[in-house]
Amino acid sequence: MPSPRLRQRSLLVFTILTLLSENTQASVPIPIPIPIPLPVPLPVPLPAPLPAPLPVPAAVAPDPAAALNLASNVTGSILDTIENMLKPASNSTANSNLPAELVAFISQHGMAILQNGLAALGMGVNMNGTNVMSGTGKKVVCPKMSVVFARGTGEPGNVGILTGPPFFAALGEYINGTNQLAIQGVDYEAQPAGFFAGGSMNGAIKMAGLVRSSLTNCPSTPLLLSGYSQGAQLVYLALPLLPPDITSKISSVVLFGDPKNGTAIPGVDEKRTKTFCHDGDDICRGGSKVSRDHLTYVNDATGAAEWAMRRVGELGIAS
Template sequence: MRIPLCLAALTLTAGGVGLTTIDAPTASAATCSDIDVAAARGTFEPGTLGLIVGDPVFSALQKKLTGKSLSSYAVNYPADLSATSAAQGNADLVNHVKAQAAVCPNQRFILVGYSQGANVVDNSTGISSDGAVVGSPIVATIPAALEPKVAAVLLFGNPIRALGRSVTGTYQSRTIDFCAKGDPVCENGGDDVLAHLGYTADADAAATFAAGKV
C-alpha cells in the first residue's frame, strides 16, 4: 500500500511529538579522517545530521570507534516533498564520496539514511527508490572502484521496504536496515505513525554493527 505523501510530512515533523533538542555534531567536508559518516536526514527532519537518527548515530559511533578519527557530512538536499528532492540527495551523496575519495584515498565511509534519506542512500548504492514514498529514480551511483571504501550502510524507516525491496548485491552484507513494527513508511499495511519517530533507540545497535565492519 502506498502511503500518502502527507503522511510522510506528518511523521517527520518533530514539532508536535515532544522531541527535544540535543547537541549535534558539526558536519564537515574534505576532512581526512579515518571514517567519514555521511548522513541523509528524513523529510523535514531538524538537526545537523538529523535529530532522530543522524545525530544520535554519529554520537554512538564516536563512542564505539574510539581508535578511529571520525568526520561527518550532512547530505545537502531539500528533504522535502518535492518530486526531485531524493534525486538531489542522491547526486550530492555520490559527489561527496567521489570528492572525499580523491582527496583522502585512505578514508572509509559509513552511510546513514533515515526515511527519505534512506531513499537517497538506496539510490546511491544502486537500489532504486522510484515508486516509494518520497522516492526517485537513480541519478548517480557510487563508482565500483569506490565500493570497497564503504564500510557500512545504516538505514532506518526505509520506504522501499514497503514495496518489498531491500539492499541487495555488493552492499547487502554491509547493510543493516531497521523497520519498526507498524511503521507505515517501511511496513506495508503499518498503522503506527509514531513508530516512524522512534529510531533513536536503534542508534547504539547500528553503531555496534558498523564497528564490526570497519
C-alpha cells in the same frame, strides 16, 4: 339321381359362373401410405458472446490526502515539539510521543542542534554538506572513519535530529578518540514530494558526490553510508551513480526506517548492509503513515553503531 355327366356339367357351370363373378367385381386399389414427414431440425444455438474484458485500471496517482498526511506528520506537531524542546526556555518540556532516550539527547545537545552546529558533540561534523577533507587548500588530515548521512523528510539542518545525531554520538563512543570521526550531512530539500517520488534525485547526486570526494581524498578511511526515511531512499539512488571501484570501498551501509525495506542495496555486498525497521513502522512497509514506530530509531543508535564498527574491526571497540 342325376347322372354323372349332368353333375360334371353342373360343376363346370358353377365354376364358370364363379370366375365371371370375380372378374366383374371392381378391384379396390391398395392405398399407398403417406410418407411420415421428417422432423424439423432443432436450431443450433449461437455461441454465447465472450464476456467483455475487464478494464485495466489506470495508474493510481499519489493520494494527495496521503501526501498531506505525511507532510503534516513530519513537519507538524512532532517536529514542532522537538524544535521547541531545543530552545532553552522549553528544554524541560516533556512529550509522550517521544522516547525518553531522544528527549534526554535533545536536552543535552539541544542548542548545538538548533544552531546547525554539532561540533558540541565533540565530533568533526560538517553541517554545510561539503567535503570537510578537501577544498581548503590545506593538507588533508584523514579521520579514522567518515560518515555520509541523509536525514528524513522535514527534518531540520542537513543531518536532522530524530536519528542522525544519536547515531553519530553512539559511533563516537566506539571510536578511540571522538575527534577521529568525520560526519557529512547531505544538504537536500527533504520534502514530501521527494519521498513520494522515491527519493530526491538532487539529493542522491549530492550524496554520490560526497562519497566520491571522501574516498578519493582518503581512500584508506572506512566510509559509512547512512540514511533515515527519505534519506534511505537517497542511498538506493546514489549508489548506481558511482563506479564499482568507489562502491567497493564503502565499509558499510546502515539504513533506518527504510521505505524500500527488503530490497537489495545496489553495488554493496549484503554482508556490509544493515537495515533497522520497526515492526509497526508503516514507512518500512511502503506506506506513508508516520507513527511513533517511525520516530524512535534513537533506540537503535547503539546497536547500529556497534554493527558498523564491527565491519571495520581494525578501529577497535572502546572499552
